[in-house]
Amino acid sequence: MMFDFDVIAKNLPYLLSGVKFTLALACLVIVIGTFLGIVLGLSKLSKNRILRYPANFIVELTRDTPIIMQMFFIFFGLPALGIRLKTFPSAALAMSFFAAGNTAEIVRGAISSLPAGQFDAAKSLGMNYFQMMIYVIIPQALRRMMPPMMGLFTTLIKDTSLAAIIGAFELTRAGQEVIERTFRSLEIYLVVAAIYFIICYPLSYYTRKVEKARVTGY
């Protein structure tokens, strides 16, 4: 059976039009997720039970359930409560929660990995909680968070493919539409995979470099 290069060439522009949405979704989600995630992560570390218990619950819920399930829940389930979101916003919301939960864990891990002495030194110099966090703890934690956060971003880019299942338009959905017209599953899906690879590989390569560099720092 002939590998049909022609169909790839003809449909590549259409596929690439989906890439815009893929990247838009991933970027939107990482921004919202990071913000929420930092709040959740700090809450998890808080001594205050009112902050800690709900934060723990939300993080477990979003990290330990499949993203597709969260998307289904938001897309199909929320209308029951009167909230009807379209496909792209549903996917974005579900993935934001997922991103937030994972970011929270990364934040918690980064701060916990700092030597206790840093907290001691800051406190004994008379700094209050906010001064300690802003000038001493968070700058150091951010450096430790970089590699896993970059890994999370790569994962999110790949997970945007799930949005196709609820019908949102991005690269995977574009691929499915082309296949519906041309029936060339093998060629098109391989090209789609290649496009994802081209986007993700540089990211993971760069992540590894950052990780190695960090080991020689502090």
Place this chain on the structure above:
Amino acid sequence: MVMIEVKDIHKSFGKVKALNGVSCTIQKGEVVVIIGPSGSGKSTFLRCLNHLEKIDHGTIIIDRIPLTDSKTHIHKVREEIGMVFQQFNLFPHLSVLRNITLAQIKVRKRSSEEAEQIARNLLDKVGIPEKADNYPFQLSGGQQQRVAIARALAMQPKIMLFDEPTSALDPEMIGEVLDVMKNLAREGMTMVVVSHEMGFAKEVADRVIFMDEGKIVEEGTPDQLFNNPREERTRVFLSKVLK
């Protein structure tokens, strides 16, 4: 004038009783060295003085300010006390100069010019003025600890606490840190030092306290404690350590 007044403090970590009824008074300008086996509670005692550890009962009064759980009291007390740690605990992401000026600017609310001036003077005093723009990882252990002392002194505390300041240093660097501490003592700083450096205690301490199992076993001048210990436990400890 009494700087530190500690009355019958108790502290447990779970089932382990770290401090079992410790009482003590420290005068202004006094240099007190605390010795004892590991687990005796010496570090815990020190950390209770600036509320890095919370006592279960008893009272602590620092320069007439009672040390309670109230945030204002804790803050006032911490402004009076500087602490130097065994692991230095310099902020690795900041330069030496910034390490020393950060708290001055944010806590003492000094201007950055004033803070920098004070920082440079102190770096000069501890003997490493040229390292101001270096980062902690570029310094030796002894240099890092001297920076840590400068950082604590920059806050102009009335009391300096030292928690085994030389225990993490290579032998050839212990001297330079002890010299800084000796100068500080001679200038009249009130100091409470947990240390194994008996030579330092003999030379500079006004009083030596021996702790064991969460209690003060014996205290006296260095001459009294080292040459004429009254308690058996003190004798046993000293014989092991002074070999």
Place this chain on the structure above:
Amino acid sequence: MGYQLDPYIIVKHLPLFLKGVFLTVEISFFAILLGLAIGILGAVARTSRFKILHIIGASYVEVFRNTPLLIQIFIIFFGLPGLGIKLSPYISGLTALVLYVGAYNTEVIRAGLEAIPKGQVEAAKSLGLTGVQTFRYVMLPQTFRISLPALGNNWVALVKNSSLVSVIGMVELTWVAYDLNALTFRSFELFGAATLFYLLLIFILTNIQSFVEKRFAYRT
């Protein structure tokens, strides 16, 4: 708001739900085992003396970690028939999951192998053990102890990723929820219940992981 929660719907379809859970567990279980085997093979390839194995191993890992699992499933199930290879949904799904988790396992196990102090291998060699024996009795057990937490994370991810095989028609938990939803429109209860089942599965899995970690730790 005229929606009234009907938890009874779950009870009514419980047998189907349990069938879905069982299939999720089954496919996850086999994927974990086979994925572990692939991971070991991959790690050996990536740490071997032969450059060609390095390249094959690295390519495998990079390709499968930088492309979405969904696309991998589609290629195997929808694409391969174009080459004359028609696999059942079960085999397709399992293959995709195994290859995907295998790539992540390879990296984790490779890191574990590299974390073993060189002295271990030297000691084994000086005792006369062959390369294979050294690997089996000295390196592999230690690698496991070191890698277990990271491997555990991969397994949790695997259970979550198993939800994707629903798109090629495998009757596992997600498929059941989706299908019942198409039938009854009781989205809230159905997806809520499915979510709880996943939480339960992962809770059990992480507890097993902690238990195994503690047992291994004891044996030093």
